[in-house]
Amino acid sequence: MKQSQFLEVLDRDEAERRWREAIDVAPLASETVALEHALGRVLAEDVRAEVDVPGFDRSNMDGFAVRAEDTYGASEDHPGRLRLNPESVPTGVVPGDEVGPGSATSIATGGMLPRGADAVLPVEFTDIEEESVIVRRERVPGAAVSFAGTDIGAGETVLFSGVRLTSRETGVLAAVGRNVVRVVRRPRVAILSTGDEIVQPGEAMRPGLVYDSNGRILADAVTELGGDPKFFGAFRDDEKALRAALESALADADLVLLSGGTSKGEGDLNAQVVADLEPGIIVHGVALKPGKPICLAACDRRPVVILPGFPTSAVFTFHEFVAPVIRELAGMAADQREIASARLAQKAVSERGRLEYLLVGLVHKGEAELVAYPMGKGSGSVTAFSRADGFVRIERNTEIVEAETQVSVHLLAPDLPVADLVVVGSHCIGLDLIAGALSRDGYRVKVIAVGSQGGLAAARRGECDVGPIHLLDPETGTYNAPFLDASLKLLPGYTRNQGVVTLADETRGTDELLDDPTLRMVNRNRGSGTRILIDELLADRRPAGYAHEPRSHFAVAAAISQKRADWGVTIDTVARQAGLRFRSLRAEHYDFVVPADRWDRPAVRALRRLLAAGSPLRGELSALGFGPADDDPA
Numbered sequence: 281m282k283q284s285q286f287l288e289v290l291d292r293d294e295a296e297r298r299w300r301e302a303i304d305v306a307p308l309a310s311e312t313v314a315l316e317h318a319l320g321r322v323l324a325e326d327v328r329a330e331v332d333v334p335g336f337d338r339s340n341m342d343g344f345a346v347r348a349e350d351t352y353g354a355s356e357d358h359p360g361r362l363r364l365n366p367e368s369v370p371t372g373v374v375p376g377d378e379v380g381p382g383s384a385t386s387i388a389t390g391g392m393l394p395r396g397a398d399a400v401l402p403v404e405f406t407d408i409e410e411e412s413v414i415v416r417r418e419r420v421p422g423a424a425v426s427f428a429g430t431d432i433g434a435g436e437t438v439l440f441s442g443v444r445l446t447s448r449e450t451g452v453l454a455a456v457g458r459n460v461v462r463v464v465r466r467p468r469v470a471i472l473s474t475g476d477e478i479v480q481p482g483e484a485m486r487p488g489l490v491y492d493s494n495g496r497i498l499a500d501a502v503t504e505l506g507g508d509p510k511f512f513g514a515f516r517d518d519e520k521a522l523r524a525a526l527e528s529a530l531a532d533a534d535l536v537l538l539s540g541g542t543s544k545g546e547g548d549l550n551a552q553v554v555a556d557l558e559p560g561i562i563v564h565g566v567a568l569k570p571g572k573p574i575c576l577a578a579c580d581r582r583p584v585v586i587l588p589g590f591p592t593s594a595v596f597t598f599h600e601f602v603a604p605v606i607r608e609l610a611g612m613a614a615d616q617r618e619i620a621s622a623r624l625a626q627k628a629v630s631e632r633g634r635l636e637y638l639l640v641g642l643v644h645k646g647e648a649e650l651v652a653y654p655m656g657k658g659s660g661s662v663t664a665f666s667r668a669d670g671f672v673r674i675e676r677n678t679e680i681v682e683a684e685t686q687v688s689v690h691l692l693a694p695d696l697p698v699a700d701l702v703v704v705g706s707h708c709i710g711l712d713l714i715a716g717a718l719s720r721d722g723y724r725v726k727v728i729a730v731g732s733q734g735g736l737a738a739a740r741r742g743e744c745d746v747g748p749i750h751l752l753d754p755e756t757g758t759y760n761a762p763f764l765d766a767s768l769k770l771l772p773g774y775t776r777n778q779g780v781v782t783l784a785d786e787t788r789g790t791d792e793l794l795d796d797p798t799l800r801m802v803n804r805n806r807g808s809g810t811r812i813l814i815d816e817l818l819a820d821r822r823p824a825g826y827a828h829e830p831r832s833h834f835a836v837a838a839a840i841s842q843k844r845a846d847w848g849v850t851i852d853t854v855a856r857q858a859g860l861r862f863r864s865l866r867a868e869h870y871d872f873v874v875p876a877d878r879w880d881r882p883a884v885r886a887l888r889r890l891l892a893a894g895s896p897l898r899g900e901l902s903a904l905g906f907g908p909a910d911d912d913p914a
Contacts, residue, residue, distance in 0.1 A: 289565040289572065291676075292635050296601060299562045299576040303583040307611040308465040308534065315453055318445050320506060321463035322611035327439040329456040332429035337393035340424045344384040344406060344413055345369065345397035351418040360415035364408070369394060384413045393425055400424035432456060442611060444506070464611030466508040470529030471498050473514040474522065474550055475540040475589060480514060487842065494539040494587070494594045501595075505603055506610035507535075519549050526553055530579055534609055537602065540589030550586045551575055557584060567676055569636040571597040595665045596637055599692075617690045620670065622650035625743065626730070628681040630674040638681075639668035640689060641728045643702045643743055651743045652689055653704065653728045669696060699726035701883035704744035705735020706809055707832055708870055709853055710774060710906050711748055717890055717897050723883045729831060731807035739768055739873040745884055747873040748773070750809035752866075754816075759869035769879050771872040771888060772909030774901050777852040778813055778868055781840060781860040786847075790863050793847050794818070800825040802836050802845035813865065814849050853905045869909065 290298070310324035339345065346362060354360035367377045368386040379385050379396035387393070387400060398421045405417035432438055438452050445453075445463075453461060473495045481491050492514050502509040512529055515522050529536045538550050555561050557579040564575045570593040575586035585602055587594040604614035622642055630636045640652035655668045670689040674681060681687065700723040703711070707729035715725045730738070735747030753762035761770055780790045793799060794817070801823045804811040810833070818826075825845050830836060836848040837858035855862040872891075878884055890897045893908070902908075 289567050290563055292566050292568055292600075295563040295566045295576060299578070299583070299601070302559055302562050302578040302581065303605070304581045305605050305608040308467060308609050310462045311465050312460050312462050315450060315459050315461060318453070318461050318463060319447065319450055321445050321461075321466070322506065323439055323441050323443045323445065323449075323461065324464045324611065325462045326437050326441050327453065327456070327458065327461065329432045329434055329436050329438050331432075331457055332434050333432035333455050334426050334428055334430070336428050338426045338428075339369075339387045339389060339391045339393060339400045340426055341400060341402050342389050343387060343400045343402040343424065345379050345387045345391075345394050346384045346399055346401050346415075346419065347379060347381065347397060348399040348419045348421045348423065350382055350384075351399070351401060351415050354415040354418045356416050359407075360418075361409075362413045362415060364411050364413050367394075398422065398425070444612060466506060467502075467534045467606050467609040468532060469502045469507045469509050469606065470512060470533035470536045471495060471502070471509055472512045472522075472525055472529060472536070472538045473540060474517065474538055475514070476517050478514040478540070493591050494589070497591065497595060498537055498539065498587075498598060501598060501603070502606060505606045506612065507606045517549055519553065522549055522553050530557075530582070530584075534582060535602070535605065536579075536582070536584045537598075538584075538586045539594055540587075554584055554586060566597075567634045568597070568600075569631060569634045571600070571637075572634065574601065576601065592639075592665050596671075600637075617670075617692070618694055620650055620689045620691055620696065622652040622687055622689050624672070624681060624683055624685045624687050625651050625653045625738070626734070627683045628654055628672075628674065630679055630681070632679050633676055635676045636674040638672045638674055639664050640670055640672055641667065641726065642669040642689060642696060643704065643726065643728070644698065645741070645743050650689070651741075652687060653730065655728075665692075668692060697724060700724045701726070701746065701881075701887065702744045703727045703746045703748065704730055704738040705747040705749055705873070706732040706870070708748065708776070708851070709833070710776070710870065710901055710904060713900055713904065714887070714890060714897065718883065718886060721886060723886060725883075731805060731811070732809035733807040736763055736873055739875055740765070742875050742877075745874065745878050745881060746771070746887065748870060749873055750776075750868045750870045751812065752809075752868065760871045760873070764873065767876055769874045769876050771874050771884075771891065773869070773871045773891060774909055775867050775907035776870055776905070777862075777864050778810065778849060778866050779852060779855070779862045779864040780817075780847055781837065781850050781855045781858075781862050782847045783840060783843070784859060784861050786861060790817075790865070794821060794823075797823070799823065799846040800844075801828075802839040802848035803827070803829045804836065804849065805829045805831045809868070810849055813868075817849070817865065856905070867907070870906075871909070 362384040363382055365377055365383050365385040369375045369391040370388045371390040375392055375394035379394045385394050399419040401419055407414040439449055473492045477489050478492045479489050495511050499509040499511050512525055515525055554577045559578055561577045566574055573588050574597045577584040583605055587597050607615055628638055639655040641655050643651050645651050655664045670691040672687045672689055715727055718725050732749040732751050735749050738744045739747035749760055751763055752759055756762055764770055803826050833850040833854040836850045837854050839845040840848055841858050852862050
């Protein structure tokens with residue numbers, strides 16, 4: 281290996297500066313394509329019209345071509361009269377007769393205005409009597425007429441080089457008669473997934489393997505950015521095969537992406553192979569979280585990048601370093617994300633020494649204020665990036681960003697979609713069913729899982745429309761209602777059964793499981809209703825695994841099914857689906873807290889209808905094992 285900078289961690293901006301000094305990012309050469317294939321491409325020429333648009337004086341409606349001065353003074357009470365010329369002008373026909381003083385010629389919408397006429401009298405303002413037109417409204421010159429060249433004049437520049445063609449621009453090209461256009465060539469991007477653990481979607485799965493989501497994500501992201509991706513497939517950690525694949529990719533690509541193999545592992549061969557290029561590795565390691573092990577390289581001034589294998593790390597580093605290069609090669613400006621100001625809903629803890637990107641979901645509070653909810657951490661998360669609205673940069677010397685801090689959110693899309701129903705609180709498989717039903721009814725639903733206590737707090741602050749909770753008041757033995765104040769209303773949801781779960785062949789009861797010090801538990805995240813139940817169950821016990829705090833019932837089931845834990849607490853629906861043995865602890869109420877001033881919002885009313893007794897959704901919830909609520913929410 282020629283390079284010695286393996287994982288010599290650099291500041292993000294310095295890393296990008298060094299890399300860009302070693303690569304070319306100028307727009308690629310142009311090519312000529314047919315208009316039908318030009319959508320989404322970037323113009324490589326200024327386009328000038330060779331014709332007038334419209335190419336003739338054109339009627340904008342059905343009626344009569346007239347001289348405006350002949351209609352002056354006409355009204356319903358005092359109509360005028362014009363002689364009807366024998367000629368009628370349809371579309372696509374050049375008129376042969378002139379409109380003289382005191383006359384009118386019938387004309388269709390889009391028809392060419394006859395010589396002498398300077399206005400069109402709509403048919404609804406006229407009557408026909410024998411060979412005369414009765415005029416009941418006066419007109420001014422130019423009324424209902426588009427004169428030749430008033431839209432586009434011959435010789436006028438209608439589109440400028442560098443414009444990305446949408447349907448609006450292709451329409452202009454068609455209007456001026458262009459059937460071919462010169463555009464910037466799409467950057468050809470080669471994509472290689474690597475790792476012994478990688479299998480492609482559709483292939484057989486076993487423990488220890490992961491489906492290759494990076495290949496699909498990166499290929500489609502390249503397409504969205506205006507590039508032309510070529511996925512070479514997934515490669516095992518075999519140096520000979522990897523070198524051959526990289527050589528094949530470099531034969532035709534403008535940019536090469538490898539995914540995986542960026543850390544110091546015995547099987548990570550990507551860096552070894554890329555290091556033998558010229559000039560090879562420029563940067564290996566950037567002070568980022570997630571994305572620290574990214575490798576930025578070059579081959580004859582063509583960019584070569586080894587992205588981390590974990591999905592969130594791969595996607596983040598792709599958008600931070602690679603996406604701007606693809607856009608520039610495609611002839612566009614480097615992406616400048618829009619920034620929105622928001623208040624951070626929960627405290628964020630960062631690691632000193634690395635610039636951290638904190639993914640957040642945004643919700644509206646009132647008309648103007650935005651609130652940012654952290655979407656969870658972990659470079660392996662597949663869904664975090666897809667569900668986030670943007671990210672907050674936590675600078676490398678900052679360890680804590682307190683709740684209520686005003687932060688700048690870098691939006692992942694230029695337009696922030698406004699949800700019809702914002703749901704913040706406890707997650708449940710039944711909630712997924714409800715959200716799906718609302719989505720099919722045309723409502724945009726945003727779900728942010730922060731636990732029952734977080735949902736209750738969000739509802740009190742007016743940061744959501746609905747806060748799903750399942751909180752037991754120990755003094756009254758009642759769920760949810762005791763936690764409300766005058767600003768909140770309770771929408772009864774459904775009942776569900778929480779219990780202790782183990783593998784199917786474990787037959788001991790709950791007390792025996794708790795008394796066995798050799799067993800490892802799996803906990804739940806603090807702030808969730810299930811965590812409150814677990815702490816009540818354990819009292820002063822702290823079994824092995826207590827610090828393992830996954831955020832969902834499904835994660836608890838997975839930990840036990842994979843024998844990483846011996847027992848945990850989840851709902852019976854999830855336990856049945858996972859084939860686990862279930863020991864009931866308590867039937868609890870999963871209800872929805874709604875700010876009183878949002879009770880009659882359309883999406884909340886739709887939710888209330890879905891939860892009404894006898895609704896089809898009630899039957900679907902029952903089939904999953906969720907019982908009826910005590911009260912009818914309708």
